[in-house]
Amino acid sequence: MLSWLSNPNILLAGLVLALAQFLAALPWLRSMDPRGFDRGVRNATSIGYSVGVLLLMALGFAAFIGYKGDSANLRLYGRIYGAVLHLQLLIDLFLYLPVGITLVFPKAGAVALAAYREGWRQPMFWLLTTAGILFTWLSVVIPYFTFGDDFKMMKQIGFDIVMLMALLFGVLAASISIAEEIEGRTAITVMSKPINRRSFLLGKFLGILMACGAMSLILGLNLNAALLVMPEFDPINKDRAYDQMPEQAKAEIVPTFQKCVPAGPGRPMAEGAGMWFGESFAHTFGIMLGFGQVMILVAIATAFATRLPFVVNLLIVLTIYLLGHLAPVVVRVTDAGGQAKSSGLGLVRFLGNLFDTLLPALEFFNMGPAIIRETPLDLWDFGLQVATVFGYALIYTAIALIVGLLLFEDRDLA
Numbered sequence: 001m002l003s004w005l006s007n008p009n010i011l012l013a014g015l016v017l018a019l020a021q022f023l024a025a026l027p028w029l030r031s032m033d034p035r036g037f038d039r040g041v042r043n044a045t046s047i048g049y050s051v052g053v054l055l056l057m058a059l060g061f062a063a064f065i066g067y068k069g070d071s072a073n074l075r076l077y078g079r080i081y082g083a084v085l086h087l088q089l090l091i092d093l094f095l096y097l098p099v100g101i102t103l104v105f106p107k108a109g110a111v112a113l114a115a116y117r118e119g120w121r122q123p124m125f126w127l128l129t130t131a132g133i134l135f136t137w138l139s140v141v142i143p144y145f146t147f148g149d150d151f152k153m154m155k156q157i158g159f160d161i162v163m164l165m166a167l168l169f170g171v172l173a174a175s176i177s178i179a180e181e182i183e184g185r186t187a188i189t190v191m192s193k194p195i196n197r198r199s200f201l202l203g204k205f206l207g208i209l210m211a212c213g214a215m216s217l218i219l220g221l222n223l224n225a226a227l228l229v230m231p232e233f234d235p236i237n238k239d240r241a242y243d244q245m246p247e248q249a250k251a252e253i254v255p256t257f258q259k260c261v262p263a264g265p266g267r268p269m270a271e272g273a274g275m276w277f278g279e280s281f282a283h284t285f286g287i288m289l290g291f292g293q294v295m296i297l298v299a300i301a302t303a304f305a306t307r308l309p310f311v312v313n314l315l316i317v318l319t320i321y322l323l324g325h326l327a328p329v330v331v332r333v334t335d336a337g338g339q340a341k342s343s344g345l346g347l348v349r350f351l352g353n354l355f356d357t358l359l360p361a362l363e364f365f366n367m368g369p370a371i372i373r374e375t376p377l378d379l380w381d382f383g384l385q386v387a388t389v390f391g392y393a394l395i396y397t398a399i400a401l402i403v404g405l406l407l408f409e410d411r412d413l414a
């Protein structure tokens with residue numbers, strides 16, 4: 001039973017797995033008590049205790065690998081290990097991304113950090129996150145009657161849930177927070193310090209957007225787990241639950257994880273962790289598409305919040321969301337009508353082209369065509385398309401923020 005103690009490959013695999021978790025935990029451990037952590041780094045006794053904890057973790061992983069021994073089971077546990085490591089890395093990102101922004105934009109970053117922390121503390125953030133998690137798992141058990149394409153339908157719904165929850169939070173937070181600070185004269189207090197209006201508005205936008213990004217990544221991790229469970233829940237359609245992009249990503253990432261662990265019983269667990277990160281990487285492209293849409297609409301809500309009350313702002317953003325998806329469809333339908341001389345059709349065609357030109361082309365951010373297709377889609381070609389669409393989102397976001405700054409410059413705050 002203790003034969004694993006004499007197997008150096010198992011012991012080394014346990015050390016590698018424990019070291020990865022240990023290093024991922026250090027940033028958020030430091031955030032809990034920065035001064036105490038910095039003192040501990042300079043204290044030999046504390047370092048000795050840390051090394052002892054690391055060795056105990058390594059022995060624990062080695063014992064687990066030696067006890068299980070079965071490759072199939074270890075791949076499953078490797079996925080769980082990868083999910084925990086993924087969560088730890090997300091926590092590190094949530095903690096230190098705002099700090100990085102404050103280094104690049106000191107004044108706007110200070111406002112962004114306050115808005116970001118305020119977003120985390122709002123019950124609405126956790127309510128929408130919990131609702132997104134529940135809706136995602138509900139979509140796993142709902143029958144879709146798609147004759148074998150339930151997995152694709154559930155996947156598309158999952159990406160839509162991630163986008164809609166983050167969008168709803170971002171628009172509500174921008175509409176309420178900025179409008180309340182202006183109407184309640186709190187903005188005057190903030191800008192009485194060496195923070196101008198541009199830094200105030202940009203900081204508010206960045207802080208709310210970072211909170212939306214955090215929600216998207218949390219729901220994305222949950223979606224990845226749900227997509228793994230879906231084929232097991234529906235064994236009849238299990239053979240059709242196949243997507244080329246995650247498989248291609250796993251082929252790229254899994255060998256790297258395998259090389260980190262010596263050959264032997266520990267390698268299947270590393271393979272399982274690599275499979276988790278490969279699938280997460282492929283699904284991140286879909287999360288990015290949805291987040292681009294969130295970024296544009298939060299920027300529009302931020303711009304209008306400088307002049308309009310909450311309810312009006314919310315209705316305008318909702319209208320833009322609907323028309324942004326509907327206008328391209330109207331243009332295609334009216335163009336397919338040919339040269340019909342109906343004045344009504346001409347007016348619809350004109351309005352469709354007007355909205356399609358002025359409003360954001362939100363149909364570009366739809367993940368559906370990449371999921372519901374017969375021919376496989378190359379991961380890197382799709383990644384290039386996502387990068388192009390995300391660049392479009394950045395440009396439109398910048399335009400919306402410039403309009404918001406122009407509206408805010410003339411706003412009387414007294």
